[in-house]
Amino acid sequence: MSSKAIGMIELSSIARGIEVSDYMVKAAQVELLRASTVCPGKYVVIVGGDTGDVKASMEAGLAQGGEFVVDSLRISNVHEQLIPALSGTVTVENPQAVGVVEFYSMASAILAAEEAANITLIEVRMGYAVGGKGFVTLTGDVGAVRAAVEAAKRDKELYVESTVIPRPAPQVFQSLL
Numbered sequence: 001m002s003s004k005a006i007g008m009i010e011l012s013s014i015a016r017g018i019e020v021s022d023y024m025v026k027a028a029q030v031e032l033l034r035a036s037t038v039c040p041g042k043y044v045v046i047v048g049g050d051t052g053d054v055k056a057s058m059e060a061g062l063a064q065g066g067e068f069v070v071d072s073l074r075i076s077n078v079h080e081q082l083i084p085a086l087s088g089t090v091t092v093e094n095p096q097a098v099g100v101v102e103f104y105s106m107a108s109a110i111l112a113a114e115e116a117a118n119i120t121l122i123e124v125r126m127g128y129a130v131g132g133k134g135f136v137t138l139t140g141d142v143g144a145v146r147a148a149v150e151a152a153k154r155d156k157e158l159y160v161e162s163t164v165i166p167r168p169a170p171q172v173f174q175s176l177l
Helices: 014-027 051-068 082-087 106-115 142-153 170-176
Strands: 005-011 031-038 042-049 069-076 097-103 120-126 134-140 159-165
Touching (some): 005 082, 014 031, 014 051, 042 051, 097 106, 097 142, 142 159
Antiparallel strands (some): 005 069, 120 134
């Protein structure tokens, strides 16, 4: 399925999160892009599909999640690189400068990746083994990476830190893939 929109719900209960993922998938024609535990003991559900279906799925998920909903996000017309970056399935053909932008919020990381998608996204990592944080790694020409990092961190309340490495060591770049 080619996703045109994505929706994410983060919950403070694992049991309720699993139930919410079921409600979301049954509510509309969406693809379950991710449904998993994240640190510290939370659950995240991400769906993709046509805008109307994602909206209906999100409405069902938010209603079922109730008081356990920590955060949510819906983006229409997502950039084509965002879904593979969320899935960790990006293949980088021409490694160049590397940028990293880190947030206290998984939703902020997804929004930053969407803004930075004019270069090559490597990954959007969320929650697991990073204390519930989210971060985006990207690559491209050093000037484009710097501009993308600046755009990604602008006006984000839960921004932590960022860096741009103009010529990363090959071993470091490989560790990001």
